[in-house]
Amino acid sequence: MVQNPTLEDVARAAGVSRATASRAIRGAGKVSSAAQELVDRAVKDLGYVPNSAARSLVTRETGAVALVVAEPDERIFSDPFFGAAIAGVVEALVPTDKQLILAMRTRNGGDERLERYLGNQQVDGVVVISHHDNDQFLAVLRERAVPTVLVGRPARPDAGMLYVDLDNRLGGKLAAEHLIGQGCTRLATITGPLDMPAAQDRLQGWREGLEAAGIEEVAMSEGDFTPRTGRLGAQELLATGERIDGVFAASDMMALTALQEFEEHGLRVPDDIRVVGFDDSAMAEDSHPPLTTITNPARAMTGEATRLLLALIKGEEVEEPIVLTPSVLARESSGGAS
Amino acid sequence: MVQNPTLEDVARAAGVSRATASRAIRGAGKVSSAAQELVDRAVKDLGYVPNSAARSLVTRETGAVALVVAEPDERIFSDPFFGAAIAGVVEALVPTDKQLILAMRTRNGGDERLERYLGNQQVDGVVVISHHDNDQFLAVLRERAVPTVLVGRPARPDAGMLYVDLDNRLGGKLAAEHLIGQGCTRLATITGPLDMPAAQDRLQGWREGLEAAGIEEVAMSEGDFTPRTGRLGAQELLATGERIDGVFAASDMMALTALQEFEEHGLRVPDDIRVVGFDDSAMAEDSHPPLTTITNPARAMTGEATRLLLALIKGEEVEEPIVLTPSVLARESSGGAS
DNA sequence: CTGAAAGCGCTTACAG
DNA sequence: CTGAAAGCGCTTACAG
Numbered sequence: 001m002v003q004n005p006t007l008e009d010v011a012r013a014a015g016v017s018r019a020t021a022s023r024a025i026r027g028a029g030k031v032s033s034a035a036q037e038l039v040d041r042a043v044k045d046l047g048y049v050p051n052s053a054a055r056s057l058v059t060r061e062t063g064a065v066a067l068v069v070a071e072p073d074e075r076i077f078s079d080p081f082f083g084a085a086i087a088g089v090v091e092a093l094v095p096t097d098k099q100l101i102l103a104m105r106t107r108n109g110g111d112e113r114l115e116r117y118l119g120n121q122q123v124d125g126v127v128v129i130s131h132h133d134n135d136q137f138l139a140v141l142r143e144r145a146v147p148t149v150l151v152g153r154p155a156r157p158d159a160g161m162l163y164v165d166l167d168n169r170l171g172g173k174l175a176a177e178h179l180i181g182q183g184c185t186r187l188a189t190i191t192g193p194l195d196m197p198a199a200q201d202r203l204q205g206w207r208e209g210l211e212a213a214g215i216e217e218v219a220m221s222e223g224d225f226t227p228r229t230g231r232l233g234a235q236e237l238l239a240t241g242e243r244i245d246g247v248f249a250a251s252d253m254m255a256l257t258a259l260q261e262f263e264e265h266g267l268r269v270p271d272d273i274r275v276v277g278f279d280d281s282a283m284a285e286d287s288h289p290p291l292t293t294i295t296n297p298a299r300a301m302t303g304e305a306t307r308l309l310l311a312l313i314k315g316e317e318v319e320e321p322i323v324l325t326p327s328v329l330a331r332e333s334s335g336g337a338s
Numbered sequence: 339m340v341q342n343p344t345l346e347d348v349a350r351a352a353g354v355s356r357a358t359a360s361r362a363i364r365g366a367g368k369v370s371s372a373a374q375e376l377v378d379r380a381v382k383d384l385g386y387v388p389n390s391a392a393r394s395l396v397t398r399e400t401g402a403v404a405l406v407v408a409e410p411d412e413r414i415f416s417d418p419f420f421g422a423a424i425a426g427v428v429e430a431l432v433p434t435d436k437q438l439i440l441a442m443r444t445r446n447g448g449d450e451r452l453e454r455y456l457g458n459q460q461v462d463g464v465v466v467i468s469h470h471d472n473d474q475f476l477a478v479l480r481e482r483a484v485p486t487v488l489v490g491r492p493a494r495p496d497a498g499m500l501y502v503d504l505d506n507r508l509g510g511k512l513a514a515e516h517l518i519g520q521g522c523t524r525l526a527t528i529t530g531p532l533d534m535p536a537a538q539d540r541l542q543g544w545r546e547g548l549e550a551a552g553i554e555e556v557a558m559s560e561g562d563f564t565p566r567t568g569r570l571g572a573q574e575l576l577a578t579g580e581r582i583d584g585v586f587a588a589s590d591m592m593a594l595t596a597l598q599e600f601e602e603h604g605l606r607v608p609d610d611i612r613v614v615g616f617d618d619s620a621m622a623e624d625s626h627p628p629l630t631t632i633t634n635p636a637r638a639m640t641g642e643a644t645r646l647l648l649a650l651i652k653g654e655e656v657e658e659p660i661v662l663t664p665s666v667l668a669r670e671s672s673g674g675a676s
Numbered sequence: 677c678t679g680a681a682a683g684c685g686c687t688t689a690c691a692g
Numbered sequence: 693c694t695g696a697a698a699g700c701g702c703t704t705a706c707a708g
């Protein structure tokens with residue numbers, strides 16, 4: 001095995017032409033079962049694997065799909081949401097024979113290189129985890145007609161791109177309704193970064209929920225989904241001096257540190273103050289008290305996005321965005337568990 | 339821009355041959371500055387990007403490096419260590435023009451496909467995050483002479499592969515020494531999964547630390563690095579009925595839930611029981627009380643591993659494994675902070 | 677169902 | 693320093 005065997009070798013070993021060998025290998029029909037068998041055996045004997053560069057050169061397909069993390073900050077990698085997102089893509093790609101290329105935006109305007117790369121048929125399609133406003137970036141993909149699916153709605157709807165999203169607005173609303181249902185009347189929230197659609201939508205839904213119940217928001221603090229801003233947010237809420245008996249934090253990471261901060265200040269959760277998070281993360285389940293949270297199926301979303309992309313690549317017409325529905329996981333932190 | 343421009347187009351626009359255009363584009367010297375300028379302008383005007391499949395076909399280089407997560411369980415994606423690991427690879431690849439291919443082992447014996455893929459020059463090299471015993475897998479890479487660097491020492495040393503690791507044994511020892519230095523004498527540990535070298539090494543170092551101080555281990559519980567087993571481990575330790583005044587958990591995720599469990603049982607941290615984690619995760623810093631932890635520079639490690647791999651690919655001889663040194667980050671959970 | 681032949685877009689000796 | 697030419701390993705009309 002000094003040299004990797006080529007199609008030529010397989011054809012010779014099987015006693016057929018390269019064309020027939022190629023057809024047999026690709027399962028492209030029109031091959032007698034005798035020839036098929038011969039080729040199969042030769043492939044096996046030789047341990048043949050097609051050279052994907054050569055194939056790619058003629059088919060114009062790369063056999064690769066990119067997951068673009070449209071976020072220059074590498075801290076995103078410590079976000080459990082992100083890990084689940086990757087898992088979803090990986091999983092959806094398993095039956096496909098396509099490889100996953102992970103690309104990130106870089107801080108120093110290195111976007112050009114990424115744009116060139118993606119725009120130049122180096123991948124068959126791309127899934128973008130779109131966190132912020134980055135229309136220039138998406139514009140390139142659209143202009144070059146690169147099959148693209150977004151996870152999370154784009155910041156500007158006119159982008160006209162296919163996306164998969166969670167109904168974050170409903171999620172926020174559910175959080176409000178749940179807390180109100182638990183008897184809370186003095187409500188506050190710690191939001192995500194408000195330049196992100198997901199954070200905006202959760203806040204909007206939350207406020208709609210309050211409004212529907214005729215309740216006024218006592219206070220709000222803007223965070224960035226990280227543990228640190230959960231703690232800071234809690235401090236900010238406490239510093240208002242207002243009485244607060246229910247808090248919705250737009251991520252579990254924030255909810256968890258906020259919860260600790262409240263307890264540190266002598267408030268009992270859920271007796272004095274009820275807390276609801278967002279994401280259904282592993283930490284939420286194992287915290288003390290266990291954290292009530294809104295489901296955010298990152299994995300299912302990116303899985304769906306990837307399947308959509310695959311359909312797009314095949315040329316199937318898919319027009320409708322997919323919007324998944326969140327639900328409340330009631331646990332002790334909101335007094336919601338049995 | 340109906341069609342992507344080819345080298346042919348560039349050559350024609352610049353009024354030179356394809357060979358010269360190719361040399362100019364690759365910066366392969368031996369090009370007059372006049373020709374260079376002409377080609378540069380043509381490339382720019384046409385928005386030319388080389389077709390990597392064509393290039394790859396002749397150079398035998400793919401321009402891609404694979405990060406293999408040798409772990410069939412997708413829960414690994416929720417481990418912050420893993421996110422940092424990805425960030426390290428991404429970062430090291432930025433100046434390289436190489437793409438990152440993320441590959442995972444799958445549960446249902448799909449390893450063959452991955453092995454075939456990696457063994458067949460579809461990537462220039464691979465970084466393996468090696469968590470468990472999986473020698474068959476590594477064997478294929480070695481047999482096929484695929485440039486490979488492991489993150490974490492291999493389970494069997496005879497694998498003879500290059501690796502980057504943390505001195506986990508020292509890490510465990512530091513944890514022991516730190517707790518003993520804080521006056522603890524009744525010590526217990528919650529370990530990682532003991533089929534993993536990292537967990538084995540931490541435990542070994544921990545016990546060496548105890549031994550050196552003439553202290554006997556009061557109890558031990560085997561976990562798997564996840565929050566759930568931290569809580570369970572704490573319960574197990576408490577259930578022994580032994581008095582315990584210091585606990586080393588081999589991951590922050592476990593330490594954090596263990597800490598909560600202790601407090602839930604009326605023990606004050608650090609007054610009654612001191613806790614040390616491992617990983618230097620974001621949650622550790624923001625927990626209450628802040629968690630003392632052992633540094634585990636996942637990002638630096640995978641960055642180093644990637645740079646090693648790059649050198650290997652270039653044919654530079656690199657023989658020595660790299661072993662990074664951990665340190666103690668003393669915080670309040672062990673009474674170690676000011 | 678099968679094979680001979682062209683061609684995908686590049687790089688690289690080889691002459692000059 | 694430059695160009696003509698061969699060739700990387702495949703797929704795909706086109707005939708038969």
